[in-house]
Amino acid sequence: MLITIKYFGQIAEVTQKEEEQLEVSEYLISGVINTLNTKYSDLKNKDFQIAQNQELVDLETELTGAEIALLPPFAGG
Amino acid sequence: MKDKKPKNVFQEGAITSEFIGNSIYKHQTKTSIGAHNIFLGQVRADNIDGKTVSAIEYTAYEDMANQKFHEIRESAFEKFDLTCMHIYHSLGKVKVGEICLFVFVSSPRRKVVFEALEYIVEAIKADVPVFGKEIFEDESHQWKVNS
Numbered sequence: 001m002l003i004t005i006k007y008f009g010q011i012a013e014v015t016q017k018e019e020e021q022l023e024v025s026e027y028l029i030s031g032v033i034n035t036l037n038t039k040y041s042d043l044k045n046k047d048f049q050i051a052q053n054q055e056l057v058d059l060e061t062e063l064t065g066a067e068i069a070l071l072p073p074f075a076g077g
Numbered sequence: 078m079k080d081k082k083p084k085n086v087f088q089e090g091a092i093t094s095e096f097i098g099n100s101i102y103k104h105q106t107k108t109s110i111g112a113h114n115i116f117l118g119q120v121r122a123d124n125i126d127g128k129t130v131s132a133i134e135y136t137a138y139e140d141m142a143n144q145k146f147h148e149i150r151e152s153a154f155e156k157f158d159l160t161c162m163h164i165y166h167s168l169g170k171v172k173v174g175e176i177c178l179f180v181f182v183s184s185p186r187r188k189v190v191f192e193a194l195e196y197i198v199e200a201i202k203a204d205v206p207v208f209g210k211e212i213f214e215d216e217s218h219q220w221k222v223n224s
Contacts, residue, residue: 009210071138073208074203074205076178076205077201
């Protein structure tokens with residue numbers, strides 16, 4: 001499955017990009033995160049939430065979405 | 078005044094006092110309103126380890142953020158007897174002393190607007206994916222976290 005991953009704020013500083021497409025065979029969100037942790041070693045030290053198709057999900061959620069986003073702590077207002 | 082579709086809450090740069098004044102002016106025709114309440118978020122010159130914040134640069138996961146703003150709006154209309162409500166948030170650089178968040182609620186009666194405004198502002202801080210880069214006077218930066 002081809003998914004788009006978006007990065008924001010300090011996460012985008014770690015990945016050095018705001019978006020990329022990945023071909024994945026995992027069926028859980030955790031699989032994608034493990035792949036990203038391998039690709040970007042500094043990611044482990046960062047605090048973030050995960051959204052799938054614009055809804056917050058946890059690591060055990062089934063991967064269904066075309067769009068995953070890694071969201072650092074919110075700072076609106 | 079309940080909208081069905083998410084609308085764009087974001088504005089590039091600071092929210093000006095002219096814009097805010099004009100928003101108030103536009104409500105003069107809505108004569109069922111007896112009370113407005115307004116929250117203005119202003120960028121603070123925080124001092125962190127001897128360095129002073131000079132601006133915050135805001136980014137957002139815009140599609141999700143607008144959806145969250147929409148959900149907050151729908152839920153506020155359900156909970157409170159509001160005539161109308163407006164939310165505007167800055168993107169891009171906002172200097173210290175400038176306004177980055179403008180929330181405006183209106184109702185026939187005053188008690189409602191106090192409760193509604195607090196509910197809405199707290200929900201925005203907790204649920205909306207907006208990110209803030211605090212830029213110091215020496216051009217270094219750190220990432221803001223809502224407390």
